[in-house]
């Protein structure tokens with residue numbers, strides 16, 4: 001028999017427990033609860049402005065902390081290690097270079113604008129006491145596959161090995177534009193050029209005792225319905241936000257597959273932890 005609803009704020013007397021009472025109340029009076037909530041918010045806004053400001057500030061801080069993801073606190077020294085960071089003239093790349101240099105690494109800042117890269121390197125140097133590490137700036141423009149090849153030619157000439165490659169440089173939400181190689185800009189800068197760079201540097205990475213490759217992706221990789229292989233270059237339809245998400249998904253797919261292939265060549269201990277976990281799940 002259908003349960004008769006009691007109108008108004010009064011919970012039905014036949015309900016057994018406080019929890020049931022509340023459940024029923026919420027179910028029946030959502031509109032009123034929403035109205036009371038709005039009233040409280042309005043009262044707070046007009047009575048004591050710091051309260052909503054504090055609530056909003058706290059919510060933003062929690063969101064920021066959540067989006068920042070995990071943190072790595074190691075102070076392990078990196079003396080003698082060579083690390084290459086692409087897009088180190090600012091943002092995450094510059095901060096990454098700073099932390100690696102602070103721990104004694106030889107950091108190569110690969111930047112499309114060398115003078116901007118030098119300013120970034122000087123900024124890092126000036127902000128720290130001598131660390132035992134070094135900073136050098138080299139030109140790398142990911143909108144040009146020729147620039148990638150030139151960069152690697154120079155790097156191979158000057159460096160014996162590469163301990164860590166950090167594919168950080170990237171562009172976000174850019175309007176449709178083609179590179180000199182005929183590829184859509186974000187597709188090339190975020191995926192194709194780092195792909196080529198990585199493959200061309202593999203021998204140097206293998207020459208290091210424990211070569212590592214890091215592809216900087218983004219949570220944006222979740223916001224895609226999958227890569228449309230018929231429209232990789234964005235010529236049929238183009239949406240800058242989806243294209244960014246797609247390229248960030250490509251970063252992960254590339255890391256995953258390369259990791260698997262390198263593990264086949266060099267043993268499981270050369271696999272990244274993500275790839276190891278995936279392999280464990282699949283076996």
Ligand SMILES: NC(=O)c1ccc[n+]([C@@H]2O[C@H](COP(=O)([O-])OP(=O)(O)OC[C@H]3O[C@@H](n4cnc5c(N)ncnc54)[C@H](OP(=O)(O)O)[C@@H]3O)[C@@H](O)[C@H]2O)c1
Pocket residue numbers: 086087088089090091092093110111112113116140141142143167168169170171172189216217218219
């Ligand atoms: N910021 C975020 O919230 C966020 C979140 C998730 C993931 N990420 C990822 O983190 C990475 C770095 O982001 P960011 O926030 O630090 O961005 P950013 O401040 O805009 O820095 C991007 C870097 O990439 C370089 N770059 C751009 N186009 C290039 C090209 N054609 N060739 C070589 N270098 C080029 C830039 O050089 P110029 O200085 O010359 O422009 C700059 O050094 C990106 O891969 C991004 O997708 C960022």
